[in-house]
Amino acid sequence: MERVLIDTDVILDFFFNRQPFSDHAAEVLSLCELKKIHGFVTPVILSNLYYLLRQTAKHEKVIEKLSRLMTITDVLVIDKEVILHALGSGFTDFEDALQNFAAINSGKVDLILTRNIKDYKKSELGIMTPESYLKTKIDER
Numbered sequence: 001m002e003r004v005l006i007d008t009d010v011i012l013d014f015f016f017n018r019q020p021f022s023d024h025a026a027e028v029l030s031l032c033e034l035k036k037i038h039g040f041v042t043p044v045i046l047s048n049l050y051y052l053l054r055q056t057a058k059h060e061k062v063i064e065k066l067s068r069l070m071t072i073t074d075v076l077v078i079d080k081e082v083i084l085h086a087l088g089s090g091f092t093d094f095e096d097a098l099q100n101f102a103a104i105n106s107g108k109v110d111l112i113l114t115r116n117i118k119d120y121k122k123s124e125l126g127i128m129t130p131e132s133y134l135k136t137k138i139d140e141r
Helices: 008-015 022-033 043-054 059-070 080-087 094-106 130-136
Strands: 002-006 037-041 073-075 111-113 126-128
Touching (some): 002 094, 008 022, 008 043, 022 130, 043 094, 059 073, 080 094, 094 111, 111 130, 126 130
Parallel strands (some): 002 037, 111 126
């Protein structure tokens, strides 16, 4: 089973129904729910999701959405080692550096799914958009 880190932008595409990206995001999350892929997030992703969703919904509704997300994904660790790697990485976006090194240090992630490919150009992991990833999975769906 492929193991993927699902970046914040992908999950926000789903929650905010941002077209034309939301269908691909929904399909990725559905693959997680069906246990065809193993999805991961980080504490930073969850914090960002809470903050952004809270701009348009009540606390209880946001907690409900995040709780449902937690039923289909696992959470990677961000510890001092991850932070130090991120700080020294040369990534121009610190948040993306945190996601990247949480994924690498875990040893559990094969691929990062994001629409911000350019932000991960220094990553040693595979980086794909949900759309391009799903095209590789056509026979498996």
